[in-house]
Amino acid sequence: MKELIKAILPTPLKQKISSMRAKGAIRLEASRTIRPTDIFLVGHPKSGNTWVAFMLSVILSEKMGNKVTMANVSNFVPNLHTRGVRIKTYNDLPSPRIFRNENPRWHDYYPKTIYLVRDPRAVFLSYYHHWLHTEQTIHGSLEDFVDELLEYGCIRRWETWLVGWDQQVNDWVERAKRQPVKIVRYEDLVEDRGKTFREIVDFADLRCSESLVELAIKQGAFEAMQRNEKSYGAESFHGQKSIKGLFVRKGRVDSWKEEMPDHVSEKIGRQFQETMELFGYLKPGEKFKKSPSPVVLSYPSKNSSHARPEKIFH
Numbered sequence: 001m002k003e004l005i006k007a008i009l010p011t012p013l014k015q016k017i018s019s020m021r022a023k024g025a026i027r028l029e030a031s032r033t034i035r036p037t038d039i040f041l042v043g044h045p046k047s048g049n050t051w052v053a054f055m056l057s058v059i060l061s062e063k064m065g066n067k068v069t070m071a072n073v074s075n076f077v078p079n080l081h082t083r084g085v086r087i088k089t090y091n092d093l094p095s096p097r098i099f100r101n102e103n104p105r106w107h108d109y110y111p112k113t114i115y116l117v118r119d120p121r122a123v124f125l126s127y128y129h130h131w132l133h134t135e136q137t138i139h140g141s142l143e144d145f146v147d148e149l150l151e152y153g154c155i156r157r158w159e160t161w162l163v164g165w166d167q168q169v170n171d172w173v174e175r176a177k178r179q180p181v182k183i184v185r186y187e188d189l190v191e192d193r194g195k196t197f198r199e200i201v202d203f204a205d206l207r208c209s210e211s212l213v214e215l216a217i218k219q220g221a222f223e224a225m226q227r228n229e230k231s232y233g234a235e236s237f238h239g240q241k242s243i244k245g246l247f248v249r250k251g252r253v254d255s256w257k258e259e260m261p262d263h264v265s266e267k268i269g270r271q272f273q274e275t276m277e278l279f280g281y282l283k284p285g286e287k288f289k290k291s292p293s294p295v296v297l298s299y300p301s302k303n304s305s306h307a308r309p310e311k312i313f314h
Contacts, residue, residue, distance in 0.1 A: 043116030046126035058216035069232035118186035
């Protein structure tokens with residue numbers, strides 16, 4: 001009888017039923033796996049995820065009793081790498097647990113989320129330098145790299161799970177209206193690390209001494225993190241990758257002005273203008289030079305359009 005019903009159901013309805021079952025399975029698994037005290041650190045790669053995770057690890061280390069280094073951050077703040085089901089492998093971690101996930105799948109059920117956002121021009125530049133450390137034999141130019149990110153949202157030979165910068169940012173702006181989400185600008189961390197990190201600690205309800213918070217802020221200075229990396233290495237730049245340079249680079253908010261050609265940064269500004277204005281990365285109505293002829297690529301774009309939310313940062 002079940003097979004007969006399946007045979008006569010129209011394909012769209014069968015797909016809808018399949019989707020509902022999948023969502024139900026995720027909801028059930030998440031309810032069994034996620035603790036009410038869990039905190040999730042989310043952001044596009046190169047938005048300060050490791051930086052904030054490192055400082056939070058200093059806070060967590062007091063309870064866990066181990067020394068934090070740039071090489072063992074995942075021992076304190078594990079990176080789920082899109083797979084929510086991996087949470088169940090960390091049952092031994094004391095509450096509150098903090099997880100990193102640059103492209104989460106269970107985000108509808110996150111009790112608290114710290115969402116990091118950074119100027120996409122700086123993001124793409126830093127991401128390109130990370131790409132140069134990979135084992136790919138052909139890396140291409142910065143402009144090639146940016147063009148592919150703008151067209152597909154990801155680098156198709158690398159982290160294919162990634163979605164477009166604006167798609168992810170706009171999604172979390174909307175989520176913040178219905179879920180406990182604290183949106184943190186990378187630039188605010190650079191400008192006043194102490195104030196911004198204390199706001200993160202308060203939001204996460206990490207009950208710890210002021211001296212421990214001060215220690216985390218001190219060790220979160222870029223110079224201190226670079227010294228730590230030189231002594232212990234970095235979790236993302238192990239083995240041969242470390243020979244090409246440090247994971248912790250400049251930490252500046254505007255190095256893209258020196259390293260990225262104007263016409264490349266303008267491509268980013270044109271595509272992400274509304275979202276960049278929302279976070280103060282562009283002036284309202286900023287004009288760009290006429291766009292050059294688009295590069296014809298062989299795959300359909302993954303990017304999607306979004307309604308413009310009200311401006312929330314100035």
